[in-house]
Structure formats: structure tokens, C-alpha cells
Amino acid sequence: RALKMSENGALPRGGKVLTVDTMNANVKKVxxxxxxxxxxxxxxxxxxxxxxxxxxxxxxxxxxxxxxxxxxQRPITFFRQVMALCTYPQLLDDNKFPEDAKNRARRILQSCGGNSIGAYTTSQGIECVRHDVANYIQRRDGGIPSDPDNIYLTTGASDGIVTILKLLTAGEGRTRTGVMISIPQYPLYSASIAELGAVQVNYYLNEEKCWSLDISELQRSLQAAREHCNPRVLCIINPGNPTGQVQSRQCIEDVIQFAAKENLFLMADEVYQDNVYAEGCEFHSFKKVLFEMGPEYSSKVELVSFHSTSKCYMGECGFRGGYMEVINMDPEVKAQLTKLVSVRLCPPAPGQALMDLVVNSPKPGEPSYQTFMMERTAIxxxxxxxxxxxxxxxxxxxxxxxxxxxxxxxxxxxxxxxxxxxxxxxxxxxxxxxxxxxxxxxxxxxxxxxxxxxxxxxxxxxxxxxxxxxxxxxxxxxxxxxxxxxxxxxxxx
Amino acid sequence: RALKMSENGALPRGGKVLTVDTMNANVKKVxxxxxxxxxxxxxxxxxxxxxxxxxxxxxxxxxxxxxxxxxxQRPITFFRQVMALCTYPQLLDDNKFPEDAKNRARRILQSCGGNSIGAYTTSQGIECVRHDVANYIQRRDGGIPSDPDNIYLTTGASDGIVTILKLLTAGEGRTRTGVMISIPQYPLYSASIAELGAVQVNYYLNEEKCWSLDISELQRSLQAAREHCNPRVLCIINPGNPTGQVQSRQCIEDVIQFAAKENLFLMADEVYQDNVYAEGCEFHSFKKVLFEMGPEYSSKVELVSFHSTSKCYMGECGFRGGYMEVINMDPEVKAQLTKLVSVRLCPPAPGQALMDLVVNSPKPGEPSYQTFMMERTAIxxxxxxxxxxxxxxxxxxxxxxxxxxxxxxxxxxxxxxxxxxxxxxxxxxxxxxxxxxxxxxxxxxxxxxxxxxxxxxxxxxxxxxxxxxxxxxxxxxxxxxxxxxxxxxxxxx
CATH class of the missing domain: 3.90.1150.10 (Aspartate Aminotransferase, domain 1)
Structure with a gap:
């Protein structure tokens, strides 16, 4: 027996079962x-x-x-009012809260099991929130349709990014999934790639040209990677983290064209979509550009876009709210994705509710509109x-x-x-x-x-x-x- | 080039990049x-x-x-009052809220960056919450000390369980980590084992004896598993899910002895610790029994215990609050664990705050005590x-x-x-x-x-x-x- 145990890698008695030598080697690389x-x-x-x-x-x-x-930075008053109402619905009788805040809270609570944000939500996220997210995207992108069935609420954007990378990681040795990430990058990417045992494929942003993305560099990086792995994913952060650049519409179009030509799955990290400051710069979502490029692209290129409650003018990091929209995902893969997220039951309900407020903020004419706009603009x-x-x-x-x-x-x-x-x-x-x-x-x-x-x-x-x-x-x-x-x-x- | 692409597993143009045939095979098994x-x-x-x-x-x-x-089931009033106060601190001036609720909220907010639960917390969780958890465990376990440094706040118990299983998964083929789980089991375990590519090792509960756990069955299961993998972890759910049994103190002692003898890492899923109904039954934590068995065991056996805000009398599933206590974990591994959880930044702050209230509920003499006890007892x-x-x-x-x-x-x-x-x-x-x-x-x-x-x-x-x-x-x-x-x-x- 003793021999067999050591053959099997069991430790000698008295030692620890779990040591740095016997732990998950991928985790060590993170x-x-x-x-x-x-x-x-x-x-x-x-x-x-x-x-x-x-x-x-x-x-x-x-x-x-x-x-x-x-x-x-102070939280947006309206957001916190609605969250307090959702948390302690007795406050719905309190005349200190504006009617629009109460209406939002009632609507969210009605979509919760037992009208409580203490209930589990569906795995993909509260249905009315996913509808509101889809409407927001549609408005943002000048009317290009968004399907609530393609929206998954997440535990911050990080959670969504890791989940999609997980789906994409397959193969061994030279067929192992390669993930193209910008250098400099946000280290969630390198950390997740290491943890999943995928292959990190670097492409360099052009510091001389304000951290812009050159297609020729993507091409170089891809070609080099194909010698040793199977690059299948291209990750973009726009506006950029840590580099702060805002991609031009032309550049996004070029990237999409490149992804289509080279059969790459696109992941667009767009959590800073409201954080654009420089004159002449504008946020263009990958989704919008993709659809403006016509059906040849919009019916084909696989894209997931990520957003979060943590950045922009909200800065509500602690709530861990977020969503992702999946475009052109194979229906069978989507079913696998839904199954996978169901194992963790659901993203935090307060984060979901907060995400709802971000995509369904006060409208002109509503009592909270002016204060909301003032706070948002000031930030x-x-x-x-x-x-x-x-x-x-x-x-x-x-x-x-x-x-x-x-x-x-x-x-x-x-x-x-x-x-x-x-x-x-x-x-x-x-x-x-x-x-x-x-x-x-x-x-x-x-x-x-x-x-x-x-x-x-x-x-x-x-x-x-x-x-x-x-x-x-x-x-x-x-x-x-x-x-x-x-x-x-x-x-x- | 075309040849090389197909060698590398890239797909023909026009097909999807991500299909069930090219996705993560482990995820499919979930x-x-x-x-x-x-x-x-x-x-x-x-x-x-x-x-x-x-x-x-x-x-x-x-x-x-x-x-x-x-x-x-209705939420506990005190919990929701404090959560509302944390969310919208303007309510601290409202005399409708009891003083003890306000004090709890103030204390939590003081431990948050910028006094906001919208700030990221430290990766391991808010320090004062971890202290309160440690105090709770110490009270619960009759004075056996608990160290806040061993407490990790989590996104529900599921998150903690998956994280620990991830650390433990290593080796290939016959040296691959085997995870012993009860049958019947809560399917988070089988799902996570499949996702991580670890080996599921079944031990059967004894239905004839009210789903009790027989050491002889553990022994049989372990021996059989050692023929094809490296069983290193023993998972216990007590009180049992889905089987509803409550383990006797003797049985827990036997399990710990077995784990010590066989060099197994213990994972104790104790999320139902307040849900004990049958006469003659009592909840005994693995931690308490371990320490009562004396230093021969308490200084050696590696144990992680999990708890959550989702069950017991709270039922606050949507908040995704939870904690784990790690005992006798190798310090280097612990550093790796802390690093690993930092990649996801932090568990949801509202869930952390709620966990705090569970472990630091109203005390006799405080204004909310009676209502709290009435609600808890009724449930x-x-x-x-x-x-x-x-x-x-x-x-x-x-x-x-x-x-x-x-x-x-x-x-x-x-x-x-x-x-x-x-x-x-x-x-x-x-x-x-x-x-x-x-x-x-x-x-x-x-x-x-x-x-x-x-x-x-x-x-x-x-x-x-x-x-x-x-x-x-x-x-x-x-x-x-x-x-x-x-x-x-x-x-x-």
C-alpha cells in the first residue's frame, strides 16, 4: 500500500496534503x-x-x-435611493423618496422571486434587467437591435471575461488555444490565461502613436503565434486600460475585418464606454461598427462585449455588477454557457439591480432627472x-x-x-x-x-x-x- | 499557410470559431x-x-x-435595515431606524474605502467583517480560537468551494487529484470537479441508517480510487444536502481520524449549520471537533469550512455572501490563495456586509434584539x-x-x-x-x-x-x- 500511495503522488504522513509543490501549477503562474x-x-x-x-x-x-x-467620488443619489428601496421595501411608503426611484424599485422587485432581492435570480440574470440592457445597447448603437436572450448579467466584467475565456480554452500543445491580448494589458487577462492554461499571445500597442493599434502588428503577432499554438481569440480593451487611448472608428473596422479574415473570436472590453475625454475622440462600440459593416460581417463575426457598474461615472465597484452581450455565438455553445453559469446559481442580485439603473437611468421629465444629470456631468x-x-x-x-x-x-x-x-x-x-x-x-x-x-x-x-x-x-x-x-x-x- | 492553419486546428473560413467541437471539453461534462x-x-x-x-x-x-x-419567507428586518443604511447613508439621520442598526451600518461603512460599499474591498474581504466572523466562530465553538487572517469572504459558499478545489487540482493520469464526495451529493461538487478536470471519487451514504456516513465505505471508496488517481480531498456536507441528515459528533471524529490517517484535505460544507430540527440532533462544526481531538490532530489536519448568507434562517441567496475558514493551510499555499482571489478583486460588498450581520446579530439589550429573535425563531x-x-x-x-x-x-x-x-x-x-x-x-x-x-x-x-x-x-x-x-x-x- 505504502508503495502504491507514493506512486500515486500521496504525501508521506505528517506532511501537508496541499503544498506549493502539489498544488495546481497553473495557479502558481497567475x-x-x-x-x-x-x-x-x-x-x-x-x-x-x-x-x-x-x-x-x-x-x-x-x-x-x-x-x-x-x-x-460620491455615489449617484438616484442609484442609491433605488437600491435602498429594493433592500428595505418598507421605505416605499416614505415620502422622502422620489416617485421615479420608487417605480424603478417596484419594477425590479416584481421581477424577483417573492419580490425580494434576497432570492436567487435566474442564472442569466433578472429578465427585466436583461431587457433594459438590450434597450440601452440598442439606443447607444443608433437602433441596431439587441436581443435580451444574448445578455448575460455577470459578477463584474471580470467574471464574464473569465467565463468566455474558459469556453474558448481547448486543445493541447500546438493546438492549444492562443489568446491575443494587447501589451500593455489589464492583468486580469494574463492571469486568467495562466489559470486556464491557455497561451498568451502578445500584440504591442504603438506608444509613439498614442497607444494605437496597428493591424500590421496584429498580423505579425498572429503569424508568430501560429507556429506554436492555435490563436482563436482577440481581446481588445477600448477605451484602453492601462493606456487610456480611445480607438478610432476606422481602427475598429480594421480589427473586425482582421478577425473575420483570420477566424478570430472577438472579446471587446468596453467597461470605460462613458469615459471619453479628449476632443475629437468618441466611443464606438464594436457591436455598432460590426453591424454597420453589413451582413457579410454582422452575420458572421463572433463577438462578446463586456460592461460593468464599476467604472464610467458610477464607480460602483463593490456591487460587482456587469453584463455581457454575445453576438453570433453558436446556439449549442450558448446552451453550454447558460449551463456553465447556472452552476454558480446567479450573479449578485444587488449588482444586477444596479446594472439596471445604469442602463435605465432617469429620463427627461422624471423627478430625479436633473439631479442625476448634474451629478453625472460633474463627475x-x-x-x-x-x-x-x-x-x-x-x-x-x-x-x-x-x-x-x-x-x-x-x-x-x-x-x-x-x-x-x-x-x-x-x-x-x-x-x-x-x-x-x-x-x-x-x-x-x-x-x-x-x-x-x-x-x-x-x-x-x-x-x-x-x-x-x-x-x-x-x-x-x-x-x-x-x-x-x-x-x-x-x-x- | 492554409495547411499550417488546419494543422493548428483553425477552422475553415465561414464556420464558427467556437463550436461544441472546439470548445473546452471539461465544460461540456459539467x-x-x-x-x-x-x-x-x-x-x-x-x-x-x-x-x-x-x-x-x-x-x-x-x-x-x-x-x-x-x-x-420574509427577510430579517434588522438585516435589511442595516443594508439600506449602508446603501443610502442619508438614512442615518432618519429616526425610523433603530440605533443598533445605525451603529452596525456606521461600523461597516467606516471599514469601506471612502465610506462607501461601492468601493472595492480588500481581496480577502472587509477586515472588520473578518474579525466578526472569527469572533462568531469562536463563540460557536466554545472558545476555540479563530484567526481573522484565516477567514476569506466569498461570493456565496459555491465560490469558496470552487476556489479550494481549484488549488487542489493537480497531476495527470494516475496522479490526478481525486475528490471524494458523498453520493447523493450537491451537484456543485460534481460540476466543479468536471470543470477542473479532477477525478470524482464517490462514497455512498447509508440510506438505511438515515443517510449516515460509514468509515468502512470511505475506506472502500478510497482504496478503489487509489488504483486510478490520487485521492487528496474529502468533501463533507453537514447538515446534508440533498439528504437532510445531521452528523453525530462521533461520526465527525471518525472522519477526521480517517482524514488524518489517509492524508486527506478536508472540506466541510456547513452552510446549513442553523438548520437542525430533529430531537437529539445537534450541529457540531468540524473545526470544533478537530480541536477537541487534541494537538495531534488540530495541528495537522488541513480543513476548510464554508458558510453562507443563503441558508439557515436568513435565506439571503441573492446577495451571494459567504465565508470560508482555512485551518492548517500551508502558508505558501495561503499566499497563493490570496493572490488567486485578488484577480477577481473582491466579493460583492453588500454580501460581505450581510455576512457581517449574520455573525454579529443583535445582542440582548439592543433595541432590535427582540424582533430579531422573534423572526429568527418563527422561521x-x-x-x-x-x-x-x-x-x-x-x-x-x-x-x-x-x-x-x-x-x-x-x-x-x-x-x-x-x-x-x-x-x-x-x-x-x-x-x-x-x-x-x-x-x-x-x-x-x-x-x-x-x-x-x-x-x-x-x-x-x-x-x-x-x-x-x-x-x-x-x-x-x-x-x-x-x-x-x-x-x-x-x-x-
């Missing part, structure tokens, strides 16, 4: 920089500050993550202002070069690091931009994510910084950063 | 009966009824899933009554044999099916109990899940029925079922 070592250190420093340890700063500023409320204009401010101040620093933040919530500037700093980092086994960001954190309390966590061209260095802090705080942060960069450059030159 | 074909048909029938199609019944009764609110006594009623009525039916529903929310009676019915089902390619449940649904509107969806001994047939409908409705349901069974038996004899 990396997620946005909440990686630098953030863990930031949390530690916060504790030290609380305990009275003296630091050259008073507080840690977490500019590492797109977490609007944590940065002081989006402040973001536009901060996007510009960030670019401007960063570009005054010798050794920092920052593309315009056309959209989303981040700047991803290129930083020049002195040779000596690079060598010292390497001697410590650290990525040079991690070395830089760690020093920044220790000296100023500013928490950023090094570019190496998102991917970047060999020999270039970056960091991602959110533009979310309130304007006055952002200014202080940017000037501290400027000062630090100058000092750092001097110190290592 | 089955989840609780929301399977019978429920899809039930939803269809509901639509037909709405459209005016005549049926021999007026409504579909979904007794297929443990969804308390959908069955008319739990009604469930106890319905558990008894279900057993009693079902056992009056010739051909139905029902074990006592000692705990949880389900009965899982054994049904005798006439040979002719079995043959007719087989001719249709259907499991005989699926055939039975489908007929029941079409003729009475009662939606149950066939035993084949949970697993059962070859040649036996069962169904799972929740005891959640209101007492008067439950009586009607049980009598309709009785009538149907008699008619069915007659028809096929």
Missing part, C-alpha cells in the same frame, strides 16, 4: 499586479502610520486601482479635467513622457530610468520600474503599479496611475511625483 | 441538475400559463431549489414543523420511503417505480426518476429535482424536494404528490 506586492506594502505602511511610525508623509495615496468611491467633467492635468504636469518632468489620456481612468507614462538604478534593481531581482515604484511608495506614500505588471516593450519602463484623486489632491500627488522623479534621477545618475 | 432541464421546462410552463394555455393546475411550485424568499420553528410534516405525509404513500429530515432544507425520499415506467423511461433515453419528475411537473405543476441529478445507488430512485413552501402550501403539495404517485404507480403496473 500574477495580478494591480493588487500585487506593492499594494501589500502600501497596506503595511498604512498600518505602520496608524501605529505612529514616523514617515516622510502623512497618508498613503492609492492611485493603483480604478476605485472611484475610495478616492472620494465626468472633473475626470476630463484631471485627465488633462495629469498629462500636462507629467510632461513637464524631464524623463517622463505621457500620452494624452483620451479616455478610461489611467495615465501610463513612459519613464526614463538611469542605468545605475536599472542595475541596482536587477541586482535585487526586481523589475526596474518595481524598484522605482517601491521607492516612490516608501518616500512619498504614493502607490502606483509598475508597468511591468501590465507588460511593455523590452527596455521601456512605465507606471499606471489613476486620475481619480480629487483635483487638489491630484495636483499635490503629481508635484510630489515630479519632485521624486527628479531626485531619483539625480541620485542614480 | 452537469447541474438543480437548474437543469426540469427547471427549464418549469419556466416554459410558467410562460404558457401566463399566455393562457390550459393546464391541470394554476401555478408552478418550484420546490427544486433552496430559495427561501422565493417561497415567501426556524416553521422549518422544523415542515420537516416533520414532509416526512410524515411522504411515509403514508405506498412506494415512497422518506428518512427523517433532521436538518438542512430538503427531503430526499426513495421512490419505487414500476418496471414498465422504468422501461418506458429507458426507451426514451431518460433516467427513470427524471421521467417521473417530468410527468409530475406536467400533471401537477410541482417542480422537483430527480435523484439522478445528485447520484444514488444503482437501481434506486429518488427526488429532492425543499421543505420551504409555506405550511398550507406544503400540505397541498404533498397531497398532490401522494395522489400523483398512486396514479403513476397504477398507470404503469
Amino acid at each position: 500574477d495580478y499586479a494591480v493588487r500585487g506586492p506593492i499594494v501589500q506594502r502600501a497596506v503595511q505602511i498604512e498600518k505602520e502610520l496608524k501605529e505612529g511610525v514616523k514617515k516622510p508623509f502623512e497618508e498613503v495615496i492609492k492611485a493603483n486601482i480604478g476605485d472611484a468611491h475610495a478616492m472620494g 465626468l467633467s472633473a475626470l476630463a479635467e484631471k485627465a488633462k492635468l495629469t498629462e500636462e504636469i507629467l510632461n513637464t518632468v524631464p524623463g517622463i513622457r505621457c500620452n494624452p489620456v483620451q479616455g478610461a481612468m489611467y495615465s501610463f507614462p513612459c519613464i526614463t530610468l538611469p542605468e545605475r538604478a536599472i542595475n541596482e534593481a536587477k541586482a535585487k531581482g526586481q523589475a526596474p520600474d518595481m524598484f522605482y515604484c517601491m521607492k516612490l511608495l516608501e518616500e512619498t506614500g504614493i502607490c502606483l503599479v509598475p508597468g511591468s505588471g501590465f507588460g511593455q516593450r523590452e527596455g521601456t519602463y512605465h507606471f499606471r496611475m489613476t486620475i481619480l484623486p480629487p483635483t487638489d489632491k491630484l495636483k499635490i500627488l503629481l508635484n510630489k511625483l515630479k519632485e521624486f522623479h527628479q531626485k531619483f534621477t539625480q541620485q542614480y545618475s | 452537469d447541474y441538475a438543480v437548474r437543469g432541464p426540469i427547471v427549464q421546462r418549469a419556466v416554459q410552463i410558467e410562460k404558457e400559463l401566463k399566455e393562457g394555455v390550459k393546464k391541470p393546475f394554476e401555478e408552478v411550485i418550484k420546490a427544486n431549489i433552496g430559495d427561501a424568499h422565493a417561497m415567501g 426556524l420553528s416553521a422549518l422544523a414543523e415542515k420537516a416533520k410534516l414532509t416526512e410524515e405525509i411522504l411515509n403514508t404513500v405506498p412506494g415512497i420511503r422518506c428518512n427523517p429530515v433532521q436538518g438542512a432544507m430538503y427531503s430526499f425520499p426513495c421512490i419505487t417505480l414500476p418496471e414498465r415506467a422504468i422501461n418506458e423511461a429507458k426507451a426514451k433515453g431518460q433516467a427513470p426518476d427524471m421521467f417521473y419528475c417530468m410527468k409530475l411537473l406536467e400533471e401537477t405543476g410541482i417542480c422537483l429535482v430527480p435523484g439522478s441529478g445528485f447520484g444514488q445507488r444503482e437501481g434506486t430512485y429518488h427526488f429532492r424536494m425543499t421543505i420551504l413552501p409555506p405550511t398550507d402550501k406544503l400540505k397541498i403539495l404533498l397531497n398532490k404528490l401522494k395522489e400523483f404517485h398512486q396514479k403513476f404507480t397504477q398507470q404503469y403496473s
Whole structure:
């Protein structure tokens, strides 16, 4: 028996059953920089500050993550009113709440089992919410139809993205699914690809042209990947994370054409669709462009688009609300998708309700309309202002070069690091931009994510910084950063 | 090029990229009966009824899933008050809300980024909630310490279970991880094992002895499994789903001893810990028993216990709240677990807040205490009554044999099916109990899940029925079922 046990890989008595040597090897390969070592250190420093340890700063500023409320952004009043009404329906008798909020809450509750958001919803999500999502998409895309049966509500956009990648992962060795992702990318993609054991296929965005996407680079990347795997999926983030670019309509058309020609499944991460700031830039959904290209494309190209309650002007990250729309998915695969999501029963009902409000916000003439528009506009204009401010101040620093933040919530500037700093980092086994960001954190309390966590061209260095802090705080942060960069450059030159 | 593409498994132009032939093969193997074909048909029938199609019944009764609110159970007032306050903090100025509710809400909000449940929380969950969970466990287990660092908040219990199974899945062929699960089981387990490509290892509960767990059967199952895989995990559901048994303290001790001897990682699904009805039965947590067995065990056996906001007296399924406590997990593995959960950012914050209220419910002397206790007791006594009623009525039916529903929310009676019915089902390619449940649904509107969806001994047939409908409705349901069974038996004899 003992022999057989060891043959089977069982551990000797007394040892742990589960160790890093006997655990899932794919999980070990997962990396997620946005909440990686630098953030863990930031949390530690916060504790030290609380305990009275003296630091050259008073507080840690977490500019590492797109977490609007944590940065002081206030929730949209209407959304929270409806959510409170859904949560505690006794408030429906309270005349402090506007009628339109009450109507929305009643409508959502009527679609819930036992009129409670404490009931499980259907696996695909509450039916009336999926209808509202479809209507929203149709309005957004100038009337191109959207079918509620193609809408799946999700636990944030991340959940949807992982689910679709899971469906697509198949084959072994040279036939293993390759997933094309932009570099720089949002590390959910690389993490999920690693966890699923799919093959990550990099295509580089063109930093010189404001992080635009070149078809020739897609072609190069695809061709190279076909030597060792089966690239089947092309992921696009637009507006870009971490790079903040907004894709032109022409570029989207080119990408769709490319996907059609090369038989690629398209995944469009469009969670920043309301976050467009730069003049001349506009959000074009992949769905809309696809359908405008005519039936040759619109009847064929497989596309999934993702959205979320976490970004745009809402910033309701904690609710984990989201949806995806699947286009041209094989009906049998769709049945498999529905079955797969049913195992987890349903996405959180409060997140679903919140998603409903985002796609069915107050209409002109409704009592909450004016306040809603005021709040929404204030948030989006402040973001536009901060996007510009960030670019401007960063570009005054010798050794920092920052593309315009056309959209989303981040700047991803290129930083020049002195040779000596690079060598010292390497001697410590650290990525040079991690070395830089760690020093920044220790000296100023500013928490950023090094570019190496998102991917970047060999020999270039970056960091991602959110533009979310309130304007006055952002200014202080940017000037501290400027000062630090100058000092750092001097110190290592 | 064309040749190379086909070598790599790319599809011919014009076909779909993603088809059932080219999708993830593990996903295809996933089955989840609780929301399977019978429920899809039930939803269809509901639509037909709405459209005016005549049926021999007026409504579909979904007794297929443990969804308390959908069955008319009212949420706990205190929980919803605090949740409303957290959602819309302007209500903190409202004197309609009791002070203890306001204090809980303030405390939760203070632990949230920007004082908003719309902010991301830390990946492991809000710190003060994890502290409250640890305190709850410590109280529950008679003072045995619990460390907040070992608590991970989850998106319902399902999320935690899948995450731990994911960590444990490794090896190939004969060294592939085997996961021991009871038969009958809750199909989340078989579904996740299939999705992860782990090996399902069945051990049978003893129906003759009220679904108890025999160590000799564990031993048989383990030995057999070691011939073809590496069984490393033993999953226990207590109180049992779908079988409703409550494990004795002695049995839990025996299981722990077995796990220690055989180097098995223990997963204890304890989401029904407050749902114990039968006299002489008591809930014993695996953690408590483990620590009472002394350091030889408590310092060694790896255990994860799962809990949720969805069951017990709360029934708050829609919020997807839950936690897990990891005991004796290798620190390096724990770091990997923390990294893994960080990729999904955080569990839904409202679910975390609700979990907090469950583990930190009103205390004697607080203004909400009496109402809370009244509501809680009313729900739990009604469930106890319905558990008894279900057993009693079902056992009056010739051909139905029902074990006592000692705990949880389900009965899982054994049904005798006439040979002719079995043959007719087989001719249709259907499991005989699926055939039975489908007929029941079409003729009475009662939606149950066939035993084949949970697993059962070859040649036996069962169904799972929740005891959640209101007492008067439950009586009607049980009598309709009785009538149907008699008619069915007659028809096929």
C-alpha cells in the first residue's frame, strides 16, 4: 500500500496534503499586479502610520486601482435611493423618496422571486434587467437591435471575461488555444490565461502613436503565434486600460475585418464606454461598427462585449455588477454557457439591480432627472479635467513622457530610468520600474503599479496611475511625483 | 499557410470559431441538475400559463431549489435595515431606524474605502467583517480560537468551494487529484470537479441508517480510487444536502481520524449549520471537533469550512455572501490563495456586509434584539414543523420511503417505480426518476429535482424536494404528490 500511495503522488504522513509543490501549477503562474506586492506594502505602511511610525508623509495615496468611491467620488443619489428601496421595501411608503426611484424599485422587485432581492435570480440574470440592457445597447448603437436572450448579467466584467475565456480554452500543445491580448494589458487577462492554461499571445500597442493599434502588428503577432499554438481569440480593451487611448472608428473596422479574415473570436472590453475625454475622440462600440459593416460581417463575426457598474461615472465597484452581450455565438455553445453559469446559481442580485439603473437611468421629465444629470456631468467633467492635468504636469518632468489620456481612468507614462538604478534593481531581482515604484511608495506614500505588471516593450519602463484623486489632491500627488522623479534621477545618475 | 492553419486546428473560413467541437471539453461534462432541464421546462410552463394555455393546475411550485424568499419567507428586518443604511447613508439621520442598526451600518461603512460599499474591498474581504466572523466562530465553538487572517469572504459558499478545489487540482493520469464526495451529493461538487478536470471519487451514504456516513465505505471508496488517481480531498456536507441528515459528533471524529490517517484535505460544507430540527440532533462544526481531538490532530489536519448568507434562517441567496475558514493551510499555499482571489478583486460588498450581520446579530439589550429573535425563531420553528410534516405525509404513500429530515432544507425520499415506467423511461433515453419528475411537473405543476441529478445507488430512485413552501402550501403539495404517485404507480403496473 505504502508503495502504491507514493506512486500515486500521496504525501508521506505528517506532511501537508496541499503544498506549493502539489498544488495546481497553473495557479502558481497567475500574477495580478494591480493588487500585487506593492499594494501589500502600501497596506503595511498604512498600518505602520496608524501605529505612529514616523514617515516622510502623512497618508498613503492609492492611485493603483480604478476605485472611484475610495478616492472620494460620491455615489449617484438616484442609484442609491433605488437600491435602498429594493433592500428595505418598507421605505416605499416614505415620502422622502422620489416617485421615479420608487417605480424603478417596484419594477425590479416584481421581477424577483417573492419580490425580494434576497432570492436567487435566474442564472442569466433578472429578465427585466436583461431587457433594459438590450434597450440601452440598442439606443447607444443608433437602433441596431439587441436581443435580451444574448445578455448575460455577470459578477463584474471580470467574471464574464473569465467565463468566455474558459469556453474558448481547448486543445493541447500546438493546438492549444492562443489568446491575443494587447501589451500593455489589464492583468486580469494574463492571469486568467495562466489559470486556464491557455497561451498568451502578445500584440504591442504603438506608444509613439498614442497607444494605437496597428493591424500590421496584429498580423505579425498572429503569424508568430501560429507556429506554436492555435490563436482563436482577440481581446481588445477600448477605451484602453492601462493606456487610456480611445480607438478610432476606422481602427475598429480594421480589427473586425482582421478577425473575420483570420477566424478570430472577438472579446471587446468596453467597461470605460462613458469615459471619453479628449476632443475629437468618441466611443464606438464594436457591436455598432460590426453591424454597420453589413451582413457579410454582422452575420458572421463572433463577438462578446463586456460592461460593468464599476467604472464610467458610477464607480460602483463593490456591487460587482456587469453584463455581457454575445453576438453570433453558436446556439449549442450558448446552451453550454447558460449551463456553465447556472452552476454558480446567479450573479449578485444587488449588482444586477444596479446594472439596471445604469442602463435605465432617469429620463427627461422624471423627478430625479436633473439631479442625476448634474451629478453625472460633474463627475465626468472633473475626470476630463484631471485627465488633462495629469498629462500636462507629467510632461513637464524631464524623463517622463505621457500620452494624452483620451479616455478610461489611467495615465501610463513612459519613464526614463538611469542605468545605475536599472542595475541596482536587477541586482535585487526586481523589475526596474518595481524598484522605482517601491521607492516612490516608501518616500512619498504614493502607490502606483509598475508597468511591468501590465507588460511593455523590452527596455521601456512605465507606471499606471489613476486620475481619480480629487483635483487638489491630484495636483499635490503629481508635484510630489515630479519632485521624486527628479531626485531619483539625480541620485542614480 | 492554409495547411499550417488546419494543422493548428483553425477552422475553415465561414464556420464558427467556437463550436461544441472546439470548445473546452471539461465544460461540456459539467452537469447541474438543480437548474437543469426540469427547471427549464418549469419556466416554459410558467410562460404558457401566463399566455393562457390550459393546464391541470394554476401555478408552478418550484420546490427544486433552496430559495427561501422565493417561497415567501420574509427577510430579517434588522438585516435589511442595516443594508439600506449602508446603501443610502442619508438614512442615518432618519429616526425610523433603530440605533443598533445605525451603529452596525456606521461600523461597516467606516471599514469601506471612502465610506462607501461601492468601493472595492480588500481581496480577502472587509477586515472588520473578518474579525466578526472569527469572533462568531469562536463563540460557536466554545472558545476555540479563530484567526481573522484565516477567514476569506466569498461570493456565496459555491465560490469558496470552487476556489479550494481549484488549488487542489493537480497531476495527470494516475496522479490526478481525486475528490471524494458523498453520493447523493450537491451537484456543485460534481460540476466543479468536471470543470477542473479532477477525478470524482464517490462514497455512498447509508440510506438505511438515515443517510449516515460509514468509515468502512470511505475506506472502500478510497482504496478503489487509489488504483486510478490520487485521492487528496474529502468533501463533507453537514447538515446534508440533498439528504437532510445531521452528523453525530462521533461520526465527525471518525472522519477526521480517517482524514488524518489517509492524508486527506478536508472540506466541510456547513452552510446549513442553523438548520437542525430533529430531537437529539445537534450541529457540531468540524473545526470544533478537530480541536477537541487534541494537538495531534488540530495541528495537522488541513480543513476548510464554508458558510453562507443563503441558508439557515436568513435565506439571503441573492446577495451571494459567504465565508470560508482555512485551518492548517500551508502558508505558501495561503499566499497563493490570496493572490488567486485578488484577480477577481473582491466579493460583492453588500454580501460581505450581510455576512457581517449574520455573525454579529443583535445582542440582548439592543433595541432590535427582540424582533430579531422573534423572526429568527418563527422561521426556524416553521422549518422544523415542515420537516416533520414532509416526512410524515411522504411515509403514508405506498412506494415512497422518506428518512427523517433532521436538518438542512430538503427531503430526499426513495421512490419505487414500476418496471414498465422504468422501461418506458429507458426507451426514451431518460433516467427513470427524471421521467417521473417530468410527468409530475406536467400533471401537477410541482417542480422537483430527480435523484439522478445528485447520484444514488444503482437501481434506486429518488427526488429532492425543499421543505420551504409555506405550511398550507406544503400540505397541498404533498397531497398532490401522494395522489400523483398512486396514479403513476397504477398507470404503469
